Amino acid sequence: MKIVVCIKQVPERDARLRIDAGGASIVETDVATEINESDQYALEAGLRLAETEGMGGEVVVACLGSDRAEEAIRRALAMGASRAIHLSDPAFQGGDAAATGRALAAAIEPEKPDLVLTGLQSDDAGWAQTGVIVAARLGWPSATLIMEIEPPKDGRIKVKRELESGWFQWVTLPLPAVLTIQSGINTVRYATLKGIMGAKKKGVRKLAPADVGVDGGQIGKAGRKVEVTRLYVPEKAKGAELIEGDAAGAAATLVDKLQKEAKVL
Amino acid sequence: MAGAVWAVTEVGANGLKGVSNEVVACGQKLAATLGKPLEAIVIGAGARAAAEKAAGKDVAAVRLIDEPALDPYTPDAFTATLRQAILAEGPELVLFPHTYQVRDWVPRLAAELDAGFVSDVIEHRVEDGRAVFVRQPYQGKLNADCVFASGGPHLASLQSGAYLASDAADGQAPAAIVDQAVDLSGVEIRTQVLDTFQEVKDKVDLSRAEVIVAVGRGIGKQEKIGIVEELAKALGGQLAASRPVCDNEWLPMDRQIGSSGQTVAPRLYVAVGISGAIQHLVGMKNSGTIVAINKDANAPIFAISDYGIVGDLFEIVPALTEKVKEAKGAA
Numbered sequence: 001m002k003i004v005v006c007i008k009q010v011p012e013r014d015a016r017l018r019i020d021a022g023g024a025s026i027v028e029t030d031v032a033t034e035i036n037e038s039d040q041y042a043l044e045a046g047l048r049l050a051e052t053e054g055m056g057g058e059v060v061v062a063c064l065g066s067d068r069a070e071e072a073i074r075r076a077l078a079m080g081a082s083r084a085i086h087l088s089d090p091a092f093q094g095g096d097a098a099a100t101g102r103a104l105a106a107a108i109e110p111e112k113p114d115l116v117l118t119g120l121q122s123d124d125a126g127w128a129q130t131g132v133i134v135a136a137r138l139g140w141p142s143a144t145l146i147m148e149i150e151p152p153k154d155g156r157i158k159v160k161r162e163l164e165s166g167w168f169q170w171v172t173l174p175l176p177a178v179l180t181i182q183s184g185i186n187t188v189r190y191a192t193l194k195g196i197m198g199a200k201k202k203g204v205r206k207l208a209p210a211d212v213g214v215d216g217g218q219i220g221k222a223g224r225k226v227e228v229t230r231l232y233v234p235e236k237a238k239g240a241e242l243i244e245g246d247a248a249g250a251a252a253t254l255v256d257k258l259q260k261e262a263k264v265l
Numbered sequence: 266m267a268g269a270v271w272a273v274t275e276v277g278a279n280g281l282k283g284v285s286n287e288v289v290a291c292g293q294k295l296a297a298t299l300g301k302p303l304e305a306i307v308i309g310a311g312a313r314a315a316a317e318k319a320a321g322k323d324v325a326a327v328r329l330i331d332e333p334a335l336d337p338y339t340p341d342a343f344t345a346t347l348r349q350a351i352l353a354e355g356p357e358l359v360l361f362p363h364t365y366q367v368r369d370w371v372p373r374l375a376a377e378l379d380a381g382f383v384s385d386v387i388e389h390r391v392e393d394g395r396a397v398f399v400r401q402p403y404q405g406k407l408n409a410d411c412v413f414a415s416g417g418p419h420l421a422s423l424q425s426g427a428y429l430a431s432d433a434a435d436g437q438a439p440a441a442i443v444d445q446a447v448d449l450s451g452v453e454i455r456t457q458v459l460d461t462f463q464e465v466k467d468k469v470d471l472s473r474a475e476v477i478v479a480v481g482r483g484i485g486k487q488e489k490i491g492i493v494e495e496l497a498k499a500l501g502g503q504l505a506a507s508r509p510v511c512d513n514e515w516l517p518m519d520r521q522i523g524s525s526g527q528t529v530a531p532r533l534y535v536a537v538g539i540s541g542a543i544q545h546l547v548g549m550k551n552s553g554t555i556v557a558i559n560k561d562a563n564a565p566i567f568a569i570s571d572y573g574i575v576g577d578l579f580e581i582v583p584a585l586t587e588k589v590k591e592a593k594g595a596a
Contacts, residue, residue, distance in 0.1 A: 129371075227414040
């Protein structure tokens with residue numbers, strides 16, 4: 001069984017973000033990065049499925065991002081993926097979910113996987129669209145917010161979807177299919193030293209638009225249907241009254257305010 | 266109607282979902298500013314009662330798509346349904362609630378229509394006759410102004426709670442309900458739904474709690490949760506958590522606040538080590554008084570809090586527990 005896992009490199013959760021001179025994107029060159037959280041869970045889910053006995057599985061990583069994203073790719077390879085395709089050409093970058101989904105689908109198609117996994121949304125752009133758009137472009141079914149996956153049987157895969165307010169749903173889909181994975185589906189493994197060493201020798205194929213057969217006008221900035229015109233720090237409409245002092249002092253002030261101002265104690 | 270604004274509602278087991286009126290409220294504002302008619306869209310097998318409810322709002326018409334193939338929900342049937350309706354009627358702007366269900370099928374609809382889709386919108390304005398939608402990327406740390414870079418139809422989904430359902434104005438008379446014809450006979454429905462169920466049967470109902478103390482990722486490890494539990498006890502409140510804490514199984518899922526957990530509005534909500542991802546905020550932002558304790562002064566939780574203490578929660582929480590006990594003892 002061949003599984004493609006789409007991963008994205010994103011700024012670390014606590015990273016300080018700076019807006020660039022153009023005012024519509026962040027400065028990416030010096031920001032600390034990691035693999036997008038739900039993509040890590042997707043990768044783990046893919047590896048577990050591939051390692052299931054009798055599955056004969058292989059996990060291939062797909063990543064759209066700058067040359068720097070190779071750090072994320074190497075980490076995924078260290079965790080156990082066998083090789084990677086990297087849509088690294090600058091023409092792929094700056095797209096919205098429509099452009100990114102189209103490029104990824106075109107790069108994945110010749111791989112002829114049985115299953116594509118990715119996180120339900122990215123921690124940076126957060127569109128929560130790309131996985132489903134990849135499915136639509138491939139003409140495959142999809143299911144989102146997956147919390148459990150059973151090994152496929154008779155060409156169908158059974159998965160548990162998370163609905164809202166504590167509700168869940170079991171559904172089956174015919175393969176090939178795309179699943180977007182919810183955080184918390186499993187416990188993500190750490191890369192071992194052996195894995196890290198081995199990852200250096202694994203193949204990463206860099207791709208340009210011509211390699212995947214997409215028109216330059218349909219990908220990256222040129223292909224986007226939604227344009228971010230301005231990125232800015234939100235004005236804090238309400239904003240907390242910040243209480244200063246050491247722990248005991250601040251605690252005493254807070255209790256006083258909760259009693260006398262807010263009247264909730 | 267060609268050029269109309271559509272407010273796509275969502276129908277659940279108990280009829281028209283509350284978020285539907287949030288979409289209608291936004292749609293009314295946008296339609297008025299843009300000078301376009303607003304139509305409410307109701308999709309679902311046996312959804313006529315929901316359509317009648319939607320028709321009570323101030324909308325030009327309700328379009329009802331009531332087909333047996335729409336029950337149970339599947340992305341294939343819903344996508345085909347609305348794609349056909351959009352191609353037949355030509356709306357300019359189609360609004361959705363940013364629910365889990367919408368995330369499951371509307372990106373597919375956008376791809377099939379080759380349409381732009383701005384998801385998880387928190388507010389809008391109209392500049393030079395075109396809508397600008399604001400969303401919050403980077404976990405709510407930044408705002409992004411978004412415009413459509415291609416021709417219509419344009420799709421947008423609205424974050425839960427961003428618009429008030431109570432702002433959806435009633436009409437003077439019920440709006441006409443139009444049966445929108447679609448042909449699903451050629452549509453292959455590939456998803457098979459086996460079972461829909463609630464995971465936790467005897468779950469803790471946090472929605473009735475007067476005081477909630479919620480703990481987040483900042484607690485670091487399960488063994489430390491005790492200090493937060495002590496504070497909850499001292500305040501006479503319930504202990505709750507953000508998603509990462511439940512994902513790590515440090516607390517059970519039925520203690521989770523947020524879009525995938527419970528929605529609460531207690532008199533007092535204390536957020537400990539919670540940065541304030543949107544998924545958490547939607548579950549608690551209507552609380553009476555909100556207190557945040559976090560090491561990062563830039564954490565989004567402070568923006569919606571009344572009081573904040575920036576610092577080490579492992580020092581502040583035990584100190585606060587002591588002061589609360591003293592205050593309660595004196596009262």
